[in-house]
Amino acid sequence: MEHTGVNIEWVFPTAGTDGAQAFNVMLASDTLPDIIYWGLMKDVERLMEEGVVRDLTDYMAEYSPAYYEFLQSNEIYDKYMKTDSGKYYGYGFFREDGGWNDTYLGPVIRQDWLDELGLDTPKTISDWDEVIRAFNEKYDAVLSFAWSRFKTTGISGAFGAYGAIDFQMYIDENNKVQLAQAQEEWKNYMAKLNEWWEAGLLDQDVMTIDDRAAQTKALNGVMGISITSMGQLTNWRTDAEQAGTGANWIGLQYPKGDDGTLSMVFGGPGIGDSASVITTSCPAEKLEIAMRLLDYAYTDEGFLYWNFGTKGVSWDYDENGEPAYTELVTQDPDGLNNAISKYSGSVWSGSCIQATKLLYLKNTEEAVKANDLWYYENKDVAENWKFPTGVTFTTDESNELDELVSAISTYVSEMAVKYITGEESLDNFDDFLEQLDAMGLQRVLEIYQEAYDRFLAR
Amino acid sequence: MASRNFATVSKGAKKDTLWHTLSRDFKINKYKYLIIIPVIVYLAVFAYKPMYGLIIAFKDYRPALGFAGSKWVGLKHFKNFFTDVYFWRLLRNTVTISGLNIIFGFPAPIILALLLNEIRNSAFKRTIQTITYMPYFISIVVVCSLVRTYCQADGIVSSIIVAFGGKAQNLLMNTKYFYPIYIISDIWKNIGWNSIIYLAALTSIDQEQYEAAKTMEQDGLSR
Numbered sequence: 207m208e209h210t211g212v213n214i215e216w217v218f219p220t221a222g223t224d225g226a227q228a229f230n231v232m233l234a235s236d237t238l239p240d241i242i243y244w245g246l247m248k249d250v251e252r253l254m255e256e257g258v259v260r261d262l263t264d265y266m267a268e269y270s271p272a273y274y275e276f277l278q279s280n281e282i283y284d285k286y287m288k289t290d291s292g293k294y295y296g297y298g299f300f301r302e303d304g305g306w307n308d309t310y311l312g313p314v315i316r317q318d319w320l321d322e323l324g325l326d327t328p329k330t331i332s333d334w335d336e337v338i339r340a341f342n343e344k345y346d347a348v349l350s351f352a353w354s355r356f357k358t359t360g361i362s363g364a365f366g367a368y369g370a371i372d373f374q375m376y377i378d379e380n381n382k383v384q385l386a387q388a389q390e391e392w393k394n395y396m397a398k399l400n401e402w403w404e405a406g407l408l409d410q411d412v413m414t415i416d417d418r419a420a421q422t423k424a425l426n427g428v429m430g431i432s433i434t435s436m437g438q439l440t441n442w443r444t445d446a447e448q449a450g451t452g453a454n455w456i457g458l459q460y461p462k463g464d465d466g467t468l469s470m471v472f473g474g475p476g477i478g479d480s481a482s483v484i485t486t487s488c489p490a491e492k493l494e495i496a497m498r499l500l501d502y503a504y505t506d507e508g509f510l511y512w513n514f515g516t517k518g519v520s521w522d523y524d525e526n527g528e529p530a531y532t533e534l535v536t537q538d539p540d541g542l543n544n545a546i547s548k549y550s551g552s553v554w555s556g557s558c559i560q561a562t563k564l565l566y567l568k569n570t571e572e573a574v575k576a577n578d579l580w581y582y583e584n585k586d587v588a589e590n591w592k593f594p595t596g597v598t599f600t601t602d603e604s605n606e607l608d609e610l611v612s613a614i615s616t617y618v619s620e621m622a623v624k625y626i627t628g629e630e631s632l633d634n635f636d637d638f639l640e641q642l643d644a645m646g647l648q649r650v651l652e653i654y655q656e657a658y659d660r661f662l663a664r
Numbered sequence: 665m666a667s668r669n670f671a672t673v674s675k676g677a678k679k680d681t682l683w684h685t686l687s688r689d690f691k692i693n694k695y696k697y698l699i700i701i702p703v704i705v706y707l708a709v710f711a712y713k714p715m716y717g718l719i720i721a722f723k724d725y726r727p728a729l730g731f732a733g734s735k736w737v738g739l740k741h742f743k744n745f746f747t748d749v750y751f752w753r754l755l756r757n758t759v760t761i762s763g764l765n766i767i768f769g770f771p772a773p774i775i776l777a778l779l780l781n782e783i784r785n786s787a788f789k790r791t792i793q794t795i796t797y798m799p800y801f802i803s804i805v806v807v808c809s810l811v812r813t814y815c816q817a818d819g820i821v822s823s824i825i826v827a828f829g830g831k832a833q834n835l836l837m838n839t840k841y842f843y844p845i846y847i848i849s850d851i852w853k854n855i856g857w858n859s860i861i862y863l864a865a866l867t868s869i870d871q872e873q874y875e876a877a878k879t880m881e882q883d884g885l886s887r
Contacts, residue, residue: 230727231727232727233726233727233728234727234728234730252726253728256726256728256729257728258728409817410817410832410833410834410837411816411817411818411834413834413837414812414815414816414834414836414837415812415816419812419813419816428818605724609744613748613749613750616750617749627837645749
């Protein structure tokens with residue numbers, strides 16, 4: 207890296223290997239790299255105990271002034287990047303605009319079909335019901351989506367629920383940790399999905415398809431309304447253009463309940479779960495350099511470098527005085543995303559602040575509009591429900607959770623699927639709750655609650 | 665042809681112990697033993713030494729602490745596993761899939777080899793062989809993707825079922841179909857490759873054996 211005058215040797219696992227496994231293998235070896243960037247924030251207490259991660263508290267203000275200032279400027283950021291005992295350990299990923307791009311997925315709809323049928327944009331669940339039935343009658347279409355895009359949230363907010371298929375913890379209004387799937391509202395959400403399933407309005411393939419298959423279904427007109435990400439939306443639009451189908455996929459507002467309920471939308475506070483840490487393998491003499499190096503990303507100059515690359519090579523100021531990529535990047539045959547990642551470090555995540563401008567440049571206009579629609583209207587419910595990624599668990603807590611959570615999360619996901627397909631009746635919901643308690647749900651909630659309280663007290 | 669490589673016990677051998685037999689054998693077949701040494705080292709280092717790692721079943725293993733440094737926890741993991749809510753289902757599924765694999769997956773390549781062995785037209789035989797063992801070289805990831813796509817409600821298998829008057833459904837959604845889908849795709853992928861060994865064995869059977877068998881049969885019939 208010429209700007210800082212520091213020589214960096216990058217080490218990373220080969221493409222296709224399991225990241226978690228590669229990380230564990232690295233830990234088991236004798237020497238670690240000096241700096242590791244990985245999703246280890248919730249385990250960091252344990253890693254510090256085991257002597258892997260260095261405590262940086264004493265040096266933070268001196269060796270990383272820009273980063274330190276950044277953390278002090280925002281109380282939430284500061285809480286996230288400290289352990290419960292107040293120790294600083296790592297350099298995290300932050301989005302410039304906070305939670306905006308954390309809501310990168312949401313509902314989409316074919317505007318051309320809506321126009322043909324003379325329907326208004328659906329806003330409530332009843333509207334959705336009407337539109338889905340109309341699409342089904344006229345075009346034989348169903349409600350479909352890639353399963354991975356649905357599992358965390360779907361349209362749960364309209365029912366006052368906080369999760370869909372995956373085991374999901376959330377914070378309620380009283381700052382208490384709750385399990386989304388144990389709530390009455392979630393039962394109603396499953397009931398509605400079951401209704402659509404029985405009527406043949408929900409695609410039978412939904413639980414086995416991925417983004418690729420969903421893209422094909424979009425192209426073939428199998429569905430007119432769906433839930434997907436910004437990037438996928440762009441793909442669908444490109445497909446429609448190239449094939450000349452006339453499909454006009456646009457972002458659609460998250461539906462509200464008929465009474466106006468909207469408890470949450472997919473999103474977060476714009477802080478990642480990965481951080482750069484300095485390991486104990488890094489000798490004391492190199493510590494200052496390592497910390498200044500990581501600090502660079504949070505300076506003004508470093509911000510431009512991390513997001514856009516080298517001035518004059520991969521970017522320059524355009525007529526409006528805003529940074530824009532040069533032709534070297536935009537005309538790159540490997541595609542825009544790959545091109546940007548050749549020159550900048552923050553395309554997906556990194557220990558830096560991700561510029562909103564980068565996201566605007568990376569995505570098409572429609573995708574950005576969709577994201578705006580999904581986020582800005584629902585700002586108050588997009589972030590606060592989420593169990594923070596900055597919470598850390600102690601070793602004992604982690605061990606206990608390891609034993610209890612895997613069985614509960616499998617059970618929850620299985621039952622969710624059974625409720626949707628009707629294999630299990632929702633009349634037996636109480637049995638479901640009893641079984642969860644028998645599996646230790648209360649203890650899990652206790653542990654999460656304690657960890658969360660400690661987090662708040664930092 | 666009896667092997668003449670075993671050390672023959674010479675008359676009047678004083679001590680007929682294993683050590684003497686071995687050392688005599690070693691002197692005669694020194695180079696054969698030397699050739700085996702790399703293999704033994706390989707097995708010792710890569711197959712036997714890693715067994716030491718089995719102790720993590722009794723420890724709370726943490727990669728950073730290593731095998732030796734991790735804490736002993738006795739039978740805790742075993743207790744957790746056997747009392748887990750899903751234990752019986754796991755056991756049943758594993759045993760059933762293994763069992764079915766043996767019942768169907770094991771004879772399949774043998775039967776294919778037997779069938780191939782009977783084919784006289786060598787061009788036809790070679791074509792069949794190539795077709796059957798091509799799936800082995802397709803990455804398992806691609807095969808899984810194919811299986812998922814074919815089993816969709818609008819996939820090719822459902823289309824065939826509908827053509828015969830059945831109902832279109834996503835086959836992977838039905839728990840009953842998982843065993844056949846798994847076994848069949850496994851056989852499809854491996855049958856050609858596994859049949860090679862059996863075919864090689866079949867083709868090396870002496871022709872005389874066949875003729876002797878035929879003669880015995882004819883004798884039996886004519887009598």
